[in-house]
Amino acid sequence: MESRHVEHLIIGFGKAGKTLAARIAKEGGHVTLVERDRNMYGGTCINIGCLPSKSLILDAYAADRQGAEPRQAFAEAMAAKTALTSKLRAANYRKLDVLDGVTMLDGTARFTGAHTVLVDGADGVQTVLEADRIYIDTGAKPRIPDIEGIRTTPGVYDSTGMLSLPAFPKRVVILGAGFIGLEFASMLADFGSEVHVLQRNDRVLPREDADMAEAILDMLKRQGVEVVTDAVVTRVSPGSGDHAGEGVSVRVDAEVNGAAAVFDADAVLVAAGRVPETADLDLAAAGIEADANGGIVVDDLLRTTDENVWAMGDCNGGPQHTYISLDDYRIVWSQISPDAPEYSRAQRRNVPSCVFLHVPYARVGLNERDAAEQGIAVQVHTLPTAAVPKAVVMRETEGLLKALTDPRTGRILGVTLLCPEAHEMINTAKVAMDLQVDAVYMRNAIFTHPTMTEAFNDLFA
Ligand SMILES: Cc1cc2nc3c(=O)[nH]c(=O)nc-3n(C[C@H](O)[C@H](O)[C@H](O)COP(=O)(O)OP(=O)(O)OC[C@H]3O[C@@H](n4cnc5c(N)ncnc54)[C@H](O)[C@@H]3O)c2cc1C
Numbered sequence: 001m002e003s004r005h006v007e008h009l010i011i012g013f014g015k016a017g018k019t020l021a022a023r024i025a026k027e028g029g030h031v032t033l034v035e036r037d038r039n040m041y042g043g044t045c046i047n048i049g050c051l052p053s054k055s056l057i058l059d060a061y062a063a064d065r066q067g068a069e070p071r072q073a074f075a076e077a078m079a080a081k082t083a084l085t086s087k088l089r090a091a092n093y094r095k096l097d098v099l100d101g102v103t104m105l106d107g108t109a110r111f112t113g114a115h116t117v118l119v120d121g122a123d124g125v126q127t128v129l130e131a132d133r134i135y136i137d138t139g140a141k142p143r144i145p146d147i148e149g150i151r152t153t154p155g156v157y158d159s160t161g162m163l164s165l166p167a168f169p170k171r172v173v174i175l176g177a178g179f180i181g182l183e184f185a186s187m188l189a190d191f192g193s194e195v196h197v198l199q200r201n202d203r204v205l206p207r208e209d210a211d212m213a214e215a216i217l218d219m220l221k222r223q224g225v226e227v228v229t230d231a232v233v234t235r236v237s238p239g240s241g242d243h244a245g246e247g248v249s250v251r252v253d254a255e256v257n258g259a260a261a262v263f264d265a266d267a268v269l270v271a272a273g274r275v276p277e278t279a280d281l282d283l284a285a286a287g288i289e290a291d292a293n294g295g296i297v298v299d300d301l302l303r304t305t306d307e308n309v310w311a312m313g314d315c316n317g318g319p320q321h322t323y324i325s326l327d328d329y330r331i332v333w334s335q336i337s338p339d340a341p342e343y344s345r346a347q348r349r350n351v352p353s354c355v356f357l358h359v360p361y362a363r364v365g366l367n368e369r370d371a372a373e374q375g376i377a378v379q380v381h382t383l384p385t386a387a388v389p390k391a392v393v394m395r396e397t398e399g400l401l402k403a404l405t406d407p408r409t410g411r412i413l414g415v416t417l418l419c420p421e422a423h424e425m426i427n428t429a430k431v432a433m434d435l436q437v438d439a440v441y442m443r444n445a446i447f448t449h450p451t452m453t454e455a456f457n458d459l460f461a
């Protein structure tokens, strides 16, 4: 067993971890980064998360518009996605490998003491690392509900498995109507699958305004997605084999509004949330606290209960987005660098989000529901997507744009967009809110034409 002392130790090659490693090395420091899986160099986002899913979503959108043959379009999209992820993985590895200050170790890390970590090397060699500072960035893993047959029935996948499906699934059942459930439902429907999304309670998009939620569900329905609420899945088992697709068949038994129902599928996606990936770390050995979900307890500076150990990204139980992991890096870097101004979670504001549906749905700040709950008076501005010239040119006129402003000051309090390019436009809205510009500014700002962004002129009129 090898043993050595290191200045900075990062566990996990995720967004925060790789960004921090490069920064420390570029500023002249020495850092060791441990990653347990060679196929995960670069983390979830580029290998099994945002980028592969968005690659498929874009190709599915194109297939739908072109009326492509589903099996062929699906196979080509899968091949393109696989080529993309291997390219990104190699580029991510190279980016750190070229830096003198970065040492990379392939292996699984776990704590054996306050500042001591044992790495079970992929090559069978164990290494003990004594570190001055440790940064945990181990991500999250799918939450698999306790349902009979869910772990053992062939044809049941989590999002990672679904991103590598061997054949086009004609009929798909999805458990969970959250980010992953709805994005995959829309993508698979665009390829031509019949999709049932089973949501265990009566709340789909519970935090969204009623008009937006209704517009999204209508859009999904037109795509061929049936969202079934109050659907409690009781059992998953091999189907009869009588199915339209290739490969296996799966039977999903559920109680829908208390009545028994059966759904047949060629593939089942379990998208019931993701929980922090911390079980292998033996946090207790270092005296580091975790919550009931395994989320590492941190303060606003992302410090754990152990001095000189930080937790960044999904593993600290915060919102699960790549840009949050990146922002966590900024918080930690502000404590390492003598030059960086202090930055904490308390200073984070106007965090946008986007669900990448056939027509993307993006939000920043308050919506009407939040405003009503919080008793905040607002002026509501709306504009149908059909009124935006660029949307007409794109022949994508579905949806609605909405903004809330303060009736006294005109300041923007929130923007919600269901329209083409919403995922890009929301970042302009975020910057406008950060800079505290008002509705008059957005109404009069010169934007290029024809673009979706120029819709802000009319929205704020
Ligand atoms: C299907 C899907 C789609 C998504 N789409 C989006 C999107 O469009 N936009 C968005 O912003 N977010 C999206 N997300 C969420 C986003 O991918 C994650 O929030 C983000 O990647 C988390 O990054 P991280 O830095 O926390 O860790 P990760 O990138 O998850 O990295 C953690 C790394 O740690 C390694 N590791 C774990 N335990 C150990 C150990 N004990 N020792 C050594 N190594 C270990 C893992 O192998 C992994 O490589 C998506 C997620 C999924 C699953």
Ligand SMILES: NC(=O)c1ccc[n+]([C@@H]2O[C@H](COP(=O)([O-])OP(=O)(O)OC[C@H]3O[C@@H](n4cnc5c(N)ncnc54)[C@H](O)[C@@H]3O)[C@@H](O)[C@H]2O)c1
Pocket (backbone or CB within 6 Å): 145, 175, 176, 177, 178, 179, 180, 181, 183, 198, 199, 200, 201, 231, 232, 233, 271, 272, 273, 274, 319, 320, 321, 353, 354, 355, 356
């Ligand atoms: N565009 C993006 O930014 C993006 C895209 C994909 C994923 N993500 C991240 O990944 C994380 C995980 O996504 P997710 O969709 O798995 O989680 P989620 O928390 O968004 O949604 C999970 C859904 O599953 C439901 N559910 C739970 N148990 C169920 C059961 N037994 N049967 C039926 N429904 C059940 C929940 O009520 C919830 O609606 C999210 O937190 C999200 O931040 C982000």
